Amino acid sequence: GIQVEQSPPDLILQxxxxxxxxxxxxxxxxNLQWFHQNPWGQLINLFYIPSGTKQNGRLSATTVxxxxxxxxxxxSSQTTDSGVYFCAVVKRNSGYALNFGKGTSLLVTP
Amino acid sequence: xxGVAQSPRYKIIEKRQSVAFWCNPISGHATLYWxxxxxxxxxxxxxxxxxxxxxxxxxxxxxxFSAERLKGVDSTLKIQPAKLEDSAVYLCASSFxxxxxxxxxxxQGTRLTVV
Numbered sequence: 684g685i686q687v688e689q690s691p692p693d694l695i696l697q698x699x700x701x702x703x704x705x706x707x708x709x710x711x712x713x714n715l716q717w718f719h720q721n722p723w724g725q726l727i728n729l730f731y732i733p734s735g736t737k738q739n740g741r742l743s744a745t746t747v748x749x750x751x752x753x754x755x756x757x758x759s760s761q762t763t764d765s766g767v768y769f770c771a772v773v774k775r776n777s778g779y780a781l782n783f784g785k786g787t788s789l790l791v792t793p
Numbered sequence: 794x795x796g797v798a799q800s801p802r803y804k805i806i807e808k809r810q811s812v813a814f815w816c817n818p819i820s821g822h823a824t825l826y827w828x829x830x831x832x833x834x835x836x837x838x839x840x841x842x843x844x845x846x847x848x849x850x851x852x853x854x855x856x857x858f859s860a861e862r863l864k865g866v867d868s869t870l871k872i873q874p875a876k877l878e879d880s881a882v883y884l885c886a887s888s889f890x891x892x893x894x895x896x897x898x899x900x901q902g903t904r905l906t907v908v
Binding site: 687713714716718723724725726728731733769771773775778779780781782783784785786 | 824826830834835836837838841848849851882884886891892894896897898899901902904
C-alpha cells in the first residue's frame, strides 16, 4: 500500500510563531486531505488539496503532486491550534479510501 | 448541513462482551467508511461501503467484527466478543462518491474502552 510519512512527529511553539508541517507520500495520489484532530478527538477538515495551493485564514497548504509531498503552513499560531495534524491520501487503484500518516503533534504555549 | 453523526460517544465494556456503534452519514453521501484509531496512531480503515455494498473489508477482523449498511444510509459496526486490544476510537466518515475522489468528512467518533 501507499506510505505516508509526516514530519516532524512533535512540535512545540510559542504563541505567535509560524510553522511548517510536511507530508511525504510514496506514490502518485488522486486526493490529499489535511485534518486537525482536536483534544476531544474530532477530525476537522482543513484542506482538500490533491495539487496546488490553498489558503484559509492563518493556514495555507501546498501540494506538489509530481514530487510527492504536501506542506501545511500555520502562521501566527494560537493555543487553539494545539492538537494533532494528519495528512491523508487516496490512491485510486489502492482502494479509494484515505490512508493516514502518523500525524504531527503540535503544542502551542502561551 | 448536518455532519456525520455517531453514537454513542463513549462506551466501556468488559472483554468478551459485545458492542455496537451507529453512524449516520451526511445526506446524499454514497460512500461510508469505518476507521479504527488506536491511541497515538493515525486512523486505519476497517471497512468501506458504496451505497449498501461492501467495496473493501480487507482489514476488518471478520472473526469478531461485522458491519452493515442495509438501506444505503446509516450503518452499524459490531464487535463480538471484544478483546482488550479493541480499545480505540472508532470513526465513521462519509463522502459524496469514492469514484469521484470527493472530500471525506468524519464524525466525532466513539471512544471504546475494553476492561
